Amino acid sequence: MPKVVPEYKEEARKKILAAGREVMSRKGYRATTMDDIAEYVGVSKPTLYLYFGSKDELVIEIVKAFPEQIREAAMSIDPAASPLEAWIAVLDFFLDHNPEQNALFYELLSMIPRNPEIARRFSENMALGLEKSTPEIAEQQRQGIVCGGVDPRTLTLAIIGLFQGLRYFSLVGVVGRDELRECWIELGSALLGYRGSPPGGKGKEPGQKPVASPMVKKQR
16 A cells, blocks of 8 residues: 655645535534535545544644634735734735625634633633734834824734724624724724825825824823
8 A cells, every 4th residue: 555645644634624614614524524524625534534533633634724824924024014014904805705704713713611622722722822923013113103002912812802803893794894904994993093194095195104093192
């Protein structure tokens, strides 16, 4: 029997993860079977079990991969772009996302009280996001790119909370995409200390320095 090279195995895992996310987005986590995923990938179910021992094991890996989606969205813009432009790019990615994939995120989130492993993965994702973003915002404050006067961890928590809230509004359809985006830009401008229209808005010059915002306490 020929050996499976590590590179092929990793590529196969990624393909199965993407298929699992797609099928679960369409059918929902509970209604999806490993047979459904194997059929979508085009392999036998025994082959699927060579990579993932169960549907729960597969879904845990899907949750683990959520931060990578956000990182890829943020990395998709010009490295010289402002912090606000990066946050706009992340929101645009999820607003343009298939609504069914956003629904899957919240379905898996609802499993936290009953599934300790899912809860641990989501907790690790949040901790990782805070660990990476907080020092970046602190450095941006030091450079004067982002307005100072607010604890960087608090600012990071506020931005993540706002993001998830707008993502929820997008899913339920109470507010339209354009209004959500304008709201995100306006709130981001206030939190990060931009005055006037920010990137993606009207009349904002890219690279404009932030100024003290009414929502941001000035340093003494």
